Amino acid sequence: MMKLMCATGLIFLARMAAADVCHVTIEATDQMRYEEQTLPVASDCSEVEVTLRNTGRLPANVMGHDWVLTKTSDVSAVANAGMSAGAANNYQKPGDQRIIASTRIIGGGERATVRFSLGLLDPKESYTYFCSAPGHAGIMKGRLVYKPSSAPSVARNEAR
Numbered sequence: 383m384m385k386l387m388c389a390t391g392l393i394f395l396a397r398m399a400a401a402d403v404c405h406v407t408i409e410a411t412d413q414m415r416y417e418e419q420t421l422p423v424a425s426d427c428s429e430v431e432v433t434l435r436n437t438g439r440l441p442a443n444v445m446g447h448d449w450v451l452t453k454t455s456d457v458s459a460v461a462n463a464g465m466s467a468g469a470a471n472n473y474q475k476p477g478d479q480r481i482i483a484s485t486r487i488i489g490g491g492e493r494a495t496v497r498f499s500l501g502l503l504d505p506k507e508s509y510t511y512f513c514s515a516p517g518h519a520g521i522m523k524g525r526l527v528y529k530p531s532s533a534p535s536v537a538r539n540e541a542r
C-alpha cells in the first residue's frame with residue numbers, strides 16, 4: 383500500500399516538475415543483455431527520456447552498449463549500416479534518418495541519456511530498440527510498448 387502511494391506520488395511530482403516528460407531506465411550488462419526487454423511508455427507522455435546504464439565492468443571497446451530506436455522493420459538494415467560506420471560513429475551511420483533516437487556507446491559504469499518526442503511515433507507502427515555494437519543486436523533488443531495514460535482516472539474523465 384505504501385509502495386503504491388509512493389509510486390503515485392512520484393508520478394504526480396514528475397508530471398508537475400516537467401510537463402509530461404516520461405523517464406525510463408534501461409540497464410545493459412556484461413552478459414550482452416538489456417535487463418528490460420520492453421520499454422513501456424504512457425501514451426500521454428509528450429517526451430520520453432531514456433537513460434541507458436551500463437551496469438557491467440568491461441570498457442566500451444570490449445563490451446560497450448548503446449541504445450538505438452527504430453521501426454522494427456528497420457532494425458537489421460540500420461544495424462548493418464552501423465557496422466560499416468564503425469566504432470568512431472558508435473556503430474551508427476551518421477545522419478541515418480531511420481534512427482529515431484540513440485545514445486552513444488558506453489562502457490561499464492557509464493550512463494547516457496537521450497530524449498525524444500513521442501509525437502515522432504505512429505501508434506500503429508511497431509518500434510524496437512537495439513544495441514548497434516557488432517553482433518549485439520541479435521540478443522540486445524526490446525520492444526517499445528504503449529501503456530495506458532500515466533494518470534488513468536483523470537484521462538478517462540477528460541475523455542468522456
Ligand code: ZN
Nearest residue numbers: 447513515518
Ligand atoms: Zn551491446
